[in-house]
Amino acid sequence: MFGRFTDPTAEAFSALQHEPIVLYTVLTVVALGVLLLAVITFFGWWGSLWRNWITTVDHKRIGIMYVVLALVMLVRGFADALMMRVHQAMALGSESAGYLPPDHYDQIFTAHGVIMIFFMATPLLFGLFNYILPLQIGARDVAFPFLNNLGFWITFAGALLINISLGIGNFGRVGWLAYPPLSELSGSPDTGVDYYLWSLQLSGVATTISAVNFVATIIKMRAPGMAMMKLPVFCWTALVANVLILMIYPVLTIALALLIGDRYLGMHFFTNDGGGNPMVWINYVWIFGHPEVYVLILPAFGILSEVVPTFSSKRLFGYTSMIWAILVILILSFLVWAHHFFTMGGGVAVNTFFSIATMIIAVPTGVKIFNWLFTMYKGRIRLEPPMLWCMGMIFTFVGGGLTGVMLSITPADWQFHNSLFLVAHFHHTIIGGVVFAYLAGLIYWFPKAFGIKLNRTLGIASFWCWFIGFYFAFFPLYILGLMGATRRLQHYIEPSWQPYFIVAMIGAFIIALGILFTVLQFLLVIWYGIKHKGKFPVRENDPWGDTRTLEWSVSSPPPPYNFAVIPHVTTLDAYWHMKTKNVPRKTSGFSSIHMPSNTSAGFWAGILSLILGFALVWHIWWLVAFSFVGVVAVIIVHSFIGDHRGYYFSEALVQETENAFTAYLEAKGR
Amino acid sequence: MTVTAVETTHVAQHHCGDASIKIFGFWIYILQDLFLFATLFANFAVFSSAYDGGSVGKDFINLPFVIFETFFLLVSSISYGFSIVKMYSNNLKATRFWLQITFVLGAIFVGMELYEFMHLIHEGATPSVSAYWSAFFVLVATHGIHVTGGLIWMACMFVHLSCHGLNADNRVRLICLSLFWHFLDIVWIGVFTVVYLLGAL
Numbered sequence: 001m002f003g004r005f006t007d008p009t010a011e012a013f014s015a016l017q018h019e020p021i022v023l024y025t026v027l028t029v030v031a032l033g034v035l036l037l038a039v040i041t042f043f044g045w046w047g048s049l050w051r052n053w054i055t056t057v058d059h060k061r062i063g064i065m066y067v068v069l070a071l072v073m074l075v076r077g078f079a080d081a082l083m084m085r086v087h088q089a090m091a092l093g094s095e096s097a098g099y100l101p102p103d104h105y106d107q108i109f110t111a112h113g114v115i116m117i118f119f120m121a122t123p124l125l126f127g128l129f130n131y132i133l134p135l136q137i138g139a140r141d142v143a144f145p146f147l148n149n150l151g152f153w154i155t156f157a158g159a160l161l162i163n164i165s166l167g168i169g170n171f172g173r174v175g176w177l178a179y180p181p182l183s184e185l186s187g188s189p190d191t192g193v194d195y196y197l198w199s200l201q202l203s204g205v206a207t208t209i210s211a212v213n214f215v216a217t218i219i220k221m222r223a224p225g226m227a228m229m230k231l232p233v234f235c236w237t238a239l240v241a242n243v244l245i246l247m248i249y250p251v252l253t254i255a256l257a258l259l260i261g262d263r264y265l266g267m268h269f270f271t272n273d274g275g276g277n278p279m280v281w282i283n284y285v286w287i288f289g290h291p292e293v294y295v296l297i298l299p300a301f302g303i304l305s306e307v308v309p310t311f312s313s314k315r316l317f318g319y320t321s322m323i324w325a326i327l328v329i330l331i332l333s334f335l336v337w338a339h340h341f342f343t344m345g346g347g348v349a350v351n352t353f354f355s356i357a358t359m360i361i362a363v364p365t366g367v368k369i370f371n372w373l374f375t376m377y378k379g380r381i382r383l384e385p386p387m388l389w390c391m392g393m394i395f396t397f398v399g400g401g402l403t404g405v406m407l408s409i410t411p412a413d414w415q416f417h418n419s420l421f422l423v424a425h426f427h428h429t430i431i432g433g434v435v436f437a438y439l440a441g442l443i444y445w446f447p448k449a450f451g452i453k454l455n456r457t458l459g460i461a462s463f464w465c466w467f468i469g470f471y472f473a474f475f476p477l478y479i480l481g482l483m484g485a486t487r488r489l490q491h492y493i494e495p496s497w498q499p500y501f502i503v504a505m506i507g508a509f510i511i512a513l514g515i516l517f518t519v520l521q522f523l524l525v526i527w528y529g530i531k532h533k534g535k536f537p538v539r540e541n542d543p544w545g546d547t548r549t550l551e552w553s554v555s556s557p558p559p560p561y562n563f564a565v566i567p568h569v570t571t572l573d574a575y576w577h578m579k580t581k582n583v584p585r586k587t588s589g590f591s592s593i594h595m596p597s598n599t600s601a602g603f604w605a606g607i608l609s610l611i612l613g614f615a616l617v618w619h620i621w622w623l624v625a626f627s628f629v630g631v632v633a634v635i636i637v638h639s640f641i642g643d644h645r646g647y648y649f650s651e652a653l654v655q656e657t658e659n660a661f662t663a664y665l666e667a668k669g670r
Numbered sequence: 671m672t673v674t675a676v677e678t679t680h681v682a683q684h685h686c687g688d689a690s691i692k693i694f695g696f697w698i699y700i701l702q703d704l705f706l707f708a709t710l711f712a713n714f715a716v717f718s719s720a721y722d723g724g725s726v727g728k729d730f731i732n733l734p735f736v737i738f739e740t741f742f743l744l745v746s747s748i749s750y751g752f753s754i755v756k757m758y759s760n761n762l763k764a765t766r767f768w769l770q771i772t773f774v775l776g777a778i779f780v781g782m783e784l785y786e787f788m789h790l791i792h793e794g795a796t797p798s799v800s801a802y803w804s805a806f807f808v809l810v811a812t813h814g815i816h817v818t819g820g821l822i823w824m825a826c827m828f829v830h831l832s833c834h835g836l837n838a839d840n841r842v843r844l845i846c847l848s849l850f851w852h853f854l855d856i857v858w859i860g861v862f863t864v865v866y867l868l869g870a871l
């Protein structure tokens with residue numbers, strides 16, 4: 001009846017009983033949750049929440065929901081990071097040193113890695129894609145609005161499932177890629193790895209759905225005249241990232257499914273007995289994992305290619321070489337996976353091949369760096385926050401790339417492998433590259449979504465905290481790695497390491513300050529929103545000035561239908577062209593616009609898949625059957641009674657919406 | 671007037687999910703499914719001799735039985751083809767007739783596969799015997815689950831067809847399902863060759 005809940009070895013509630021940290025965290029989160037629900041009920045926001053957000057199929061709103069999810073997960077993942085940093089700063093001595101027992105510490109680094117990659121970076125990326133892509137290509141929505149909503153709710157279910165493991169049961173103690181045999185039943189008999197497997201399967205389904213959607217959108221829905229070589233670079237990187245997703249997520253899905261087979265059905269893929277081979281898993285996850293880092297970093301390059309020209313008031317240097325570099329990276333990213341396990345013993349030929357392929361990737365990446373530098377060269381650079389993040393990114397990412405080349409030298413890697421040198425390297429590229437660039441994008445496009453910019457002073461302070469904090473937090477790890485410190489250490493016995501760990505902790509606290517400033521920025525906006533009763537007034541379409549792409553041609557926030565008239569594109573940087581040619585904005589004579597209808601099917605499918613995942617983790621088979629049938633039924637029922645016809649946004653309403661913006665522009669004298 | 675007309679078709683293209691976008695999207699889905707099966711084939715190849723000292727595939731593979739199974743699936747692809755031909759000539763009755771034939775053939779295929787699995791398990795060749803048998807079951811069953819999904823979809827299509835006939839939505843659905851069905855056929859040819867033919871050697 002209650003599956004593994006009745007099995008004492010699964011320790012359903014032991015963390016709550018024996019770990020005060022977990023208990024208080026869970027209590028706080030539950031209290032905050034209840035408070036939030038109470039506030040929503042008190043102000044009577046449920047109806048509007050349901051109509052405008054939960055059931056929405058508007059890519060802009062879904063994009064915002066993705067970003068909110070990602071920022072919450074960023075805080076969660078960062079809290080884990082901070083705990084690890086504090087612990088390691090005091091963990092000199094024995095197992096009982098520091099304040100986290102090994103069992104708990106191991107769960108924290110696993111959860112941190114999984115949450116940051118799959119539930120922070122990916123949703124943040126999808127949030128930006130959702131909001132910006134249709135606007136940049138001059139479309140009114142994505143190709144499949146319902147699938148977009150469905151994808152969000154399944155991502156949400158995955159994120160919730162992984163966080164439930166904090167209170168009920170435990171999380172894996174296996175690292176973010178869960179190497180077997182440790183992740184097999186023999187090594188991890190309780191629920192931790194199962195939470196890992198099912199939350200990633202959910203995230204995988206959602207990511208695949210969204211990737212299909214984005215590829216179809218970019219290929220099929222570009223405004224008339226926008227040939228592929230007139231596509232903004234951000235869209236190009238999005239296209240390639242999503243194609244990569246479609247090629248690699250199946251590999252992850254299968255790898256996870258095979259491990260599920262091992263754990264649930266007694267199969268023998270990655271076990272030590274029965275003819276299984278754990279190295280096969282390691283190959284699968286890295287065939288997925290290496291391109292995955294390019295899924296994350298390519299759009300980061302795309303963001304830079306949008307932001308740097310704007311704040312240099314110049315067009316992007318070398319558009320064509322940029323596109324070719326992206327395509328070359330697409331191919332090369334499949335040829336390097338074994339650099340993650342040179343120590344496997346693949347032999348000289350194998351290791352040499354992967355070593356050289358890895359070094360070659362530095363070439364197209366270097367092309368991009370030079371393109372941005374040449375864009376800035378002789379440009380009129382304005383140091384607004386988005387540009388600061390981009391310059392920080394260029395500076396930092398080059399360093400991370402260089403240590404990457406160090407790691408690609410096989411004999412050297414035998415020394416660096418699994419040391420803190422590696423941890424420093426990938427945070428160097430992922431924070432200095434991915435996070436810096438995504439935050440640049442977030443700040444850059446924020447006024448598009450809400451009509452106002454994030455507070456500038458706080459933004460600059462936040463940047464400097466992240467930037468300086470990053471170097472303090474991770475450069476000691478390079479040194480520690482060279483001194484022989486391995487990753488995932490719950491304690492160490494070498495006293496000379498401790499000062500470095502303490503410096504790293506200080507760095508993490510400086511980053512915490514940066515996050516605090518970001519949170520303050522958002523609180524200010526929420527305050528502004530409350531002052532305007534949740535409706536953000538229409539403002540400047542081109543708040544940064546010198547922007548070049550179509551999203552800046554419509555009001556901020558954009559109307560629900562994005563473009564009253566679909567633009568005809570003749571050149572790259574279509575909006576820049578419109579500005580320089582003084583193409584007038586159409587102010588009357590609109591026709592009605594067809595819009596897709598809201599649907600609750602995605603929400604219910606998400607909730608049911610959360611229940612499905614939970615039931616699978618806890619072996620509650622009747623609930624598995626019930627919720628699985630439920631998910632399928634929701635989709636089938638949606639195909640029958642869902643409103644596929646949509647509705648029309650009437651001419652009068654379009655006119656009224658556009659008039660508001662016209663009035664704003666006239667008031668500004670334009 | 672003409673301007674408005676152009677506008678509205680344009681709008682339709684952008685929102686009603688014009689058929690070509692849906693079919694294109696479905697192609698993309700199929701491509702990622704292809705990667706899924708490619709991984710499973712690679713997986714089967716990796717473990718193709720990992721018998722762990724237990725029974726080998728050759729001991730159990732009943733080639734004539736599988737050839738019959740294959741026959742049913744291949745013919746079901748042809749009958750689906752007829753169904754689509756009839757759809758293009760707007761003949762609802764014939765469309766449905768050939769779809770029914772397809773359904774029956776597909777169901778026989780799944781039934782035979784289930785029978786084969788039961789037989790294997792009964793004889794002691796279970797997924798937990800060795801990595802070889804794990805890989806065997808996962809590859810063949812993943813295909814079987816896909817076919818079952820196709821059958822459920824087809825069952826829904828009967829209801830859709832009796833509700834709305836051959837309207838635009840249903841045409842797109844039929845075309846997507848046909849892509850899916852033919853794709854599974856092609857994958858099965860791979861399974862038949864790699865798992866059964868090579869296995870029986």
Ligand code: HEM
Binds near residue numbers: 423
């Ligand atoms: C914001 C500041 C961050 C800090 C202070 C931080 C800190 C840490 C620490 C202390 C570890 C454990 C290292 C060890 O094994 O000893 C770790 C691991 C890891 N971090 Fe971060 N991290 C941060 C951000 C991120 C971000 C943004 C991502 C990804 C988007 C990320 C991904 C990972 C991954 C994948 C691991 C490996 C987990 C494992 O060992 O399996 N981190 N991080």
Ligand SMILES: [Cu+2]
Binds near residue numbers: 289290340
């Ligand atoms: Cu790699």
